Amino acid sequence: xxxxxxxxxxxxxxxVILEKxxxxxxxxxxxxxLVRYGIRIFGYKKSKIFYxxxxxxxxxxxxxxxxxxxxxxxxxxxxxxxxxWQKYIDSKIKLIHHILEKSKNKNEIEAALFYSKILxxxxxxxxxxxxxxxxxxxxxxxxxxxxxPINDKGYDILVLTKVPKxxxxxxxxVYIYLNNNIANSLEKKDLKLIKSxxxxxxxxxxxxxxxxxxxxxxxxxxxxxxxxxxxxxxxYDLTFKHSNSFINILGFDMYTKTKGYSGKIQTSxxxxxxxxxxxxxxxxxxxxxxxxxxxxTQQVLKNFILMDDSIEFKELIENDLNRYxxxxxxxxxxxxxxxxx
Numbered sequence: 001x002x003x004x005x006x007x008x009x010x011x012x013x014x015x016v017i018l019e020k021x022x023x024x025x026x027x028x029x030x031x032x033x034l035v036r037y038g039i040r041i042f043g044y045k046k047s048k049i050f051y052x053x054x055x056x057x058x059x060x061x062x063x064x065x066x067x068x069x070x071x072x073x074x075x076x077x078x079x080x081x082x083x084x085w086q087k088y089i090d091s092k093i094k095l096i097h098h099i100l101e102k103s104k105n106k107n108e109i110e111a112a113l114f115y116s117k118i119l120x121x122x123x124x125x126x127x128x129x130x131x132x133x134x135x136x137x138x139x140x141x142x143x144x145x146x147x148x149p150i151n152d153k154g155y156d157i158l159v160l161t162k163v164p165k166x167x168x169x170x171x172x173x174v175y176i177y178l179n180n181n182i183a184n185s186l187e188k189k190d191l192k193l194i195k196s197x198x199x200x201x202x203x204x205x206x207x208x209x210x211x212x213x214x215x216x217x218x219x220x221x222x223x224x225x226x227x228x229x230x231x232x233x234x235x236y237d238l239t240f241k242h243s244n245s246f247i248n249i250l251g252f253d254m255y256t257k258t259k260g261y262s263g264k265i266q267t268s269x270x271x272x273x274x275x276x277x278x279x280x281x282x283x284x285x286x287x288x289x290x291x292x293x294x295x296x297t298q299q300v301l302k303n304f305i306l307m308d309d310s311i312e313f314k315e316l317i318e319n320d321l322n323r324y325x326x327x328x329x330x331x332x333x334x335x336x337x338x339x340x341x
Contacts, residue, residue, distance in 0.1 A: 013039035111223035142251030162265040169195035226289035
């Protein structure tokens with residue numbers, strides 16, 4: 001597998017566009033550049049004033065909608081930088097309402113409605129397709145696990161988020177969920193350490209080689225303004241395959257620990273550059289939306305039986321939202337997002 005490492009390029013702000021059919025006119029292209037480089041030049045803290053001035057000079061409703069979405073998105077990020085999570089949530093609620101009122105993108109509208117249910121803690125539909133299937137024991141091995149996974153509980157399945165650096169041979173089945181970056185670079189030889197029956201689950205990118213055990217991951221509704229992160233994508237996909245099963249979740253702290261990776265599995269973070277890694281991690285968190293992912297995790301876990309060995313994760317997820325956000329703020333340096341580099 002070629003060495004894919006996230007770089008400074010991954011910290012550069014790109015404008016948020018919600019409409020499926022993008023306006024290709026020169027005028028809208030200029031608006032996009034103004035929004036994109038406004039952030040890159042002035043930073044998150046000062047750009048809002050710049051955007052507000054542009055909005056006052058704007059007549060076209062499409063361009064106004066574009067600016068409103070980006071202003072609200074910017075408002076949510078700047079709220080986190082100053083540790084004002086209530087303002088962050090308020091900004092997200094405004095975004096939801098704005099999309100429902102003015103967007104023409106059906107996917108974004110569906111995603112906004114889904115997020116609204118999550119925020120209101122309403123029960124959401126999950127498949128009940130496990131009636132005729134064996135209840136499994138599943139170990140979900142996360143990026144912050146400090147020990148290699150062993151099958152000491154009679155697990156049927158080991159779930160990984162990245163390619164391991166160690167040999168795996170005592171699990172009947174191994175599921176690996178790949179993001180697009182890893183899928184683009186993965187080669188069949190990279191999986192030589194896995195001696196068990198292997199199933200690969202990919203996102204939107206096809207692998208460079210084909211096999212019979214490659215499947216598309218089933219996703220929740222998702223938006224450019226939020227989406228499920230690694231663990232959350234895994235849990236949702238598993239509800240369609242192994243709902244009501246026993247699961248053990250190890251090495252997932254939902255970014256509430258200073259160190260995000262133990263080094264036992266591959267990572268694309270530039271771990272030798274601590275400051276850059278922190279900035280990329282914070283941007284990733286806000287792009288996916290930590291409020292959505294925490295509340296969604298609480299919902300999707302209702303479809304499984306959490307095993308006793310998951311005590312650390314269970315203690316984390318049983319917190320209320322405010323406590324989780326406080327833990328997140330105490331270990332992530334969101335203020336670093338306002339530093340231009």
